[in-house]
Amino acid sequence: MTGAPDEVAVRSLMKRYFDGLYHSDSTVLRSVFHDDLTYVNGTIGTYEHMGLEAYMTRIDARTPPATRGDPREEVIERVVFKGDQIGLVEARMTMMGRNYQDLLTLINTEDGWRVLTKVFSIVERKE
Template sequence: MNPAEHHRIAELMEVYFEGLHQADSRMLRRVFHPQLAYVCATEGDELYLDLEAYMTRIDGREPPVRRGDPRDEAILEIAFGSPRLARVTARMSMMGRSYLDYLTLVPHDGAWRIVTKAFTYLPRED
C-alpha cells in the first residue's frame, strides 16, 4: 500500500491511543466503525461487546491520564491485505496491564475505521 495510506492509519492510531488514555468516547468514535466487534481474548475474562456497550464502559472508566498513567504504546505492525483491508498490531500499557491489540480496519465514510478490536492483556511488570 502507498505511504499515504500507511500515514492515515498511523494518524488514526494516534487518536486511538489518546482516546484510550483520556477515556474519551467521542474521540474513540472517530476511529471505530459503527459495527465494531470488541473481543477480549484473555483467558477467564473473555468478553464480546458492540460499539455502544464498549463506549459505555469507556465513559464509566477513570481516565488513565487522571490516574497518572503515562502514555506507553507502540504500533508493532501495519499490514494491508487489499486497498480495503488493513490490520494493525499494537501494544500499550495502562491501568496496571500490558495489552496486545489486533485491530482490523476497513474504509467507512471515506476514512479507515477499526471494525474489530481483539486483544489480550497481562498484569504489567514494573
C-alpha cells in the same frame, strides 16, 4: 495496492486510538471505530464480546488514566494492508497497570480508515 498515504492515515488513526483510550474519550474513539465494531477481550478467563455502544458506555464510566497520571506507552508493531480496503494493526499499550496486546482489523470507509474489530488480551505487568 495501498501505499504511503494509507500508512499515514492509519498511524493518525492509531494516535487517536491511543489518546482516546488514555483519556477515556468516547468522542475521539467514535472517530476511530466503525459503527459495526466488534470488541473481544481474549484474555484467559476473561472472554468478553460486545459492540460499539456497550464499549463506549464502558469507556464513559471509566476514570481516565490521564487524570491519575498513569504512565503510558504505546507501540505500533505492524501495519499490514491487503488491497485498498482492509488492513491489520498489531499494537500494544501499557496503561492502568496492564499491558494490552491488540489485533485491530481495519476497513477503509467513505470516512477513511476505521477499526472494525478489536481483539485484545491483557498481560499483567511484572514489576
